Amino acid sequence: MARTSYISVLRIVAIFLVILIHSSSGYLNSNEFESFDWSYANWLNSFSRFAVPLFVIISGALLLQKDESTGQFYRKRLLKIVPPFLFWTIVYLLYYFIRYIDFDYIGFPQVINIVLIRLKSGTNAHLWYLYMILGLYLAVPFICKIVGNCSKRELEIFLGLWFAALFFTNKWFNSYLPNFDLTFFSGYAGYLVLGHYLRNYPIQMVKLSSFTFFLICCLITVSGTSHLSVSRGEFDPTLYNYLSPNIALSAGFLFIFVQGLKLPEQLNAFWEFIDIHSFGIYLCHILLLNYIHPLLPLSTLWKIPAATVLTLLASALLTYLLRKVPYGKYVSG
Numbered sequence: 243m244a245r246t247s248y249i250s251v252l253r254i255v256a257i258f259l260v261i262l263i264h265s266s267s268g269y270l271n272s273n274e275f276e277s278f279d280w281s282y283a284n285w286l287n288s289f290s291r292f293a294v295p296l297f298v299i300i301s302g303a304l305l306l307q308k309d310e311s312t313g314q315f316y317r318k319r320l321l322k323i324v325p326p327f328l329f330w331t332i333v334y335l336l337y338y339f340i341r342y343i344d345f346d347y348i349g350f351p352q353v354i355n356i357v358l359i360r361l362k363s364g365t366n367a368h369l370w371y372l373y374m375i376l377g378l379y380l381a382v383p384f385i386c387k388i389v390g391n392c393s394k395r396e397l398e399i400f401l402g403l404w405f406a407a408l409f410f411t412n413k414w415f416n417s418y419l420p421n422f423d424l425t426f427f428s429g430y431a432g433y434l435v436l437g438h439y440l441r442n443y444p445i446q447m448v449k450l451s452s453f454t455f456f457l458i459c460c461l462i463t464v465s466g467t468s469h470l471s472v473s474r475g476e477f478d479p480t481l482y483n484y485l486s487p488n489i490a491l492s493a494g495f496l497f498i499f500v501q502g503l504k505l506p507e508q509l510n511a512f513w514e515f516i517d518i519h520s521f522g523i524y525l526c527h528i529l530l531l532n533y534i535h536p537l538l539p540l541s542t543l544w545k546i547p548a549a550t551v552l553t554l555l556a557s558a559l560l561t562y563l564l565r566k567v568p569y570g571k572y573v574s575g
Contacts, residue, residue: 247505247506247507247508247509248500248501248503248505249300249303249304250509250513250514250517251500251503251505251509251513252296252299252300252496252497252500253297253300253517253520254513254516254517254520255293255296255496255500256293256294256296256297256300256520257293257516257520257523257524257554258550258554259289259290259292259293260290260293260294260368260524260527261523261527261531261550261553261554261557262286262290262546262547262550263286263287263290263291263293264368264527264528264531265531265535265546265547265549265550265553266282266283266286266287266290266546267283267287268283269282269283269542269546270283270284270287270477270479271477273475273476273477275468275471275472278542278543279542281468282542282543282546283546284464284467284468285464286546287467287482288460288461288463288464288467288481288482289460289463289464291463291482291484291489291492292489292490292492292493292496294371294484295430295433295484295489295490295493296493296496296497297371298375298378298430298433298434298437299433299434299436299437299440299493299494299497300437301375301378301433301434301437302433302434302435302436302437302438302441303437303438303440303441304437304441305319305382305386305434306382306385306386306389306434306435306437306438307438307441307442308382308386310383310386311383312383312384315379315382315383315386316379316380316383319379319382320376320379323372323375323376323379324376325572325573326372326521326522326525326572326573326574326575327369327372327376328573329573329574330365330369330372330525330526330573330575331361331364331365331369332365333529334364334365334366334369334528334529335357335360335361335365337366337529338356338360338365338366339353339356343356366528367528368524368527368528369525371524374430378430378431378434381431382434385431385434385435389435389438394439394442394443397435397438397439397443398439400427400432400435401432401435401436401439403424403427404427404428404432404435404436405432405487405490406424406427407424407425407427407428407432408428408432408485408486408487408490409487410422410424410428411424411428411429411485412480412483412485412486412487413480414470414480414481415487428485429485430484430485432490433490433493436490436494437497440494440497440498440501444498444501444502445498446502447498447502449499449502449503452495452496452498452499452502453495453499455491455495456491456492456495456496456499459488459489459491459492459495460492462481462488463481463482463488463489463492466480466481466488467479467480467481467482515558515562516554516558519557519558519561519562521575522557522558522560522561522564522565522574522575523554523557523558523561523575524575525561525574525575526557526560526561526564526574526575527553527554527557530553530556530557530560531549531553534549534552534553534556535549535553538552561574561575
């Protein structure tokens with residue numbers, strides 16, 4: 243598959259922001275909403291939360307173009323996902339037991355219970371993405387057939403209904419709305435369709451306009467999260483939800499903005515390196531971040547971005563090295 247430069251740029255932005263989220267989220271556990279650390283972390287998170295939806299939009303832009311049978315798609319795509327999924331599930335499970343469990347105080351039944359609990363949604367928190375993306379990949383061949391038979395107008399109607407469903411399925415908005423069943427239009431599959439639509443029907447917006455709308459959506463997340471947290475007396479992540487309307491709009495407007503930039507046909511070697519190792523970076527970065535972040539003798543202002551950059555580089559290198567060992571390319575991501 244030919245690599246499209248704006249897709250590569252978006253993927254690089256997304257992986258950097260995912261690490262930034264994990265570098266800053268710990269500061270939000272404090273209830274000191276007026277402190278610099280909490281406010282700074284809120285700003286960074288609010289301008290980063292769209293990263294995971296952006297990954298799904300990219301997947302839709304690439305995968306829904308395919309003309310493959312269901313069996314062909316499953317063989318090609320699941321073989322790229324399942325081995326890394328199994329490998330990193332085991333790695334993070336072992337990491338959890340080594341770092342957090344004292345076997346002198348728990349027995350075999352407790353170990354089995356911990357394993358089952360952690361396998362339910364991911365042996366580390368960020369691995370939930372693999373559970374979600376596996377479900378989406380199973381649906382892609384069928385979504386392909388639907389969108390392939392839809393006109394531009396029909397895709398717009400679907401996306402309008404999906405955007406409405408984001409309000410109906412959001413716990414904060416839902417309490418003010420009737421209980422219409424928009425399940426068919428809900429969930430992450432809408433991001434796939436959005437990616438397909440934006441690639442095939444680029445929205446011609448003045449670059450300043452798309453970036454301004456993106457900033458407005460992020461600022462709504464900043465101020466809304468601060469207001470909800472202060473009102474509740476504890477951190478309220480409602481507007482951080484990846485299926486919140488504000489997050490969906492942030493991801494969509496950034497995609498439109500980057501798509502409209504005049505980019506070189508091919509990125510330079512460094513950015514190309516980050517791009518082709520981005521999945522592996524996502525999978526391994528928590529291991530490295532957990533050690534890099536505490537070691538940096540910096541103030542919060544500099545510690546979060548420094549930890550993010552160093553983790554990005556170290557994770558890219560680790561992924562590269564894993565791909566060099568026998569069979570490593572199948573499990574590194």
